Amino acid sequence: MSKGVIDNVTPFTTFTREEWAALRQSYPMEVTTEEIEKLKGFNDVLNLEEIADIYLPLTRLIHLHAIASQELYRSRSIFLQKQEKKVPYIIGIAGSVAVGKSTIARVLHTLLSRWDRHPRVDLVTTDGFLYSNAELEKRGIMNKKGFPESYNVHELLKFLAELKSGKERVEAPVYSHITYDVIPDEKQVVEQPDIVIIEGINVLQPPRQRSVNEEDEVYVSDYFDFSIYVDAAEDHIFSWYVERFKKLRETAFRHPSSYFRKYADLNDEEAYDFAKDIWDRINHPNLTENIRPTRHRADLILRKGGHHLVNQIKMRKI
Numbered sequence: 001m002s003k004g005v006i007d008n009v010t011p012f013t014t015f016t017r018e019e020w021a022a023l024r025q026s027y028p029m030e031v032t033t034e035e036i037e038k039l040k041g042f043n044d045v046l047n048l049e050e051i052a053d054i055y056l057p058l059t060r061l062i063h064l065h066a067i068a069s070q071e072l073y074r075s076r077s078i079f080l081q082k083q084e085k086k087v088p089y090i091i092g093i094a095g096s097v098a099v100g101k102s103t104i105a106r107v108l109h110t111l112l113s114r115w116d117r118h119p120r121v122d123l124v125t126t127d128g129f130l131y132s133n134a135e136l137e138k139r140g141i142m143n144k145k146g147f148p149e150s151y152n153v154h155e156l157l158k159f160l161a162e163l164k165s166g167k168e169r170v171e172a173p174v175y176s177h178i179t180y181d182v183i184p185d186e187k188q189v190v191e192q193p194d195i196v197i198i199e200g201i202n203v204l205q206p207p208r209q210r211s212v213n214e215e216d217e218v219y220v221s222d223y224f225d226f227s228i229y230v231d232a233a234e235d236h237i238f239s240w241y242v243e244r245f246k247k248l249r250e251t252a253f254r255h256p257s258s259y260f261r262k263y264a265d266l267n268d269e270e271a272y273d274f275a276k277d278i279w280d281r282i283n284h285p286n287l288t289e290n291i292r293p294t295r296h297r298a299d300l301i302l303r304k305g306g307h308h309l310v311n312q313i314k315m316r317k318i
């Protein structure tokens with residue numbers, strides 16, 4: 001039985017695409033031309049109706065949560081009779097490799113920045129917290145990239161703890177999909193954000209080792225104010241993985257420092273076989289063993305069908 005359902009009682013309310021899209025009418029929400037340009041800039045096949053029907057209501061919901069959380073914070077400061085440091089509202093986005101997490105994270109980034117109450121939105125991917133290839137080789141887990149043991153979770157927890165303690169300037173390591181490795185000495189600086197979106201396959205995973213000291217047993221998601229799991233049928237995700245792999249032959253794989261340089265000239269059939277091999281050996285087992293089991297920890301589950309169109313939304317009631 002899944003963790004999200006106990007004796008047929010579920011903590012989620014389910015919306016069809018149509019029911020969810022209708023929520024948009026409760027508040028006038030439009031996307032400006034400037035926002036459309038920004039969204040097209042990072043993904044030119046994004047469907048704008050999808051932005052309007054799915055992501056505008058979602059950002060409105062998150063906006064309401066973020067405002068309520070700011071109010072709660074203010075009341076707490078009054079109760080404690082001291083001005084606490086400003087802390088960001090943190091959103092986690094989880095899901096399989098190639099399910100579309102970074103695309104959704106960027107859409108939310110653009111749309112959430114529109115509100116005066118929380119204009120400073122930052123986006124951080126947990127890819128930067130992967131161990132370097134050299135370290136993965138040393139540990140003999142180069143073929144486990146993306147598995148829980150391939151991340152420096154301690155560093156990720158430290159980063160989140162610093163953010164949530166109101167530290168003014170926090171740094172995160174950066175990963176390159178071109179060199180297929182962490183970039184040495186490059187850091188992403190996050191300064192006094194109102195909202196931080198943390199996107200990665202591992203963000204809802206439990207600690208790997210049980211701690212001797214219970215107080216040390218912290219989940220990455222303990223730092224989240226809101227979390228989203230992006231879901232889709234395996235065959236869709238696999239086809240998006242293959243499509244992206246094929247597209248990368250014309251772009252990232254041609255880059256002089258690309259790790260996959262030698263694959264830039266694969267024909268379609270060879271590219272399919274190569275992508276399928278990586279999928280079968282690494283990303284698919286990771287999805288079934290480590291990623292999908294975290295689905296019901298999310299506050300919201302977005303389920304996508306063909307063409308990346310969301311066809312169902314589950315929202316946590318409590």
Ligand SMILES: Nc1ncnc2c1ncn2[C@@H]1O[C@H](COP(=O)(O)OP(=O)(O)OP(=O)(O)O)[C@@H](O)[C@H]1O
Nearest residue numbers: 045046047096097098099100101102103240244308
């Ligand atoms: N809403 C969308 N509309 C059209 N294409 C999309 C959409 N979302 C994602 N894609 C495409 O699907 C592929 C996977 O998307 P994306 O890179 O966002 O996934 P991801 O979950 O962040 O993957 P990874 O974990 O490997 O970084 C990309 O080729 C992307 O362009």
Ligand SMILES: CC(C)(CO)[C@@H](O)C(=O)NCCC(=O)O
Nearest residue numbers: 097127145146147201278282283
């Ligand atoms: C960096 C991750 C783990 C997550 O984004 C993923 O894109 C990845 O590189 N997985 C390893 C197998 C592969 O190359 O697809």
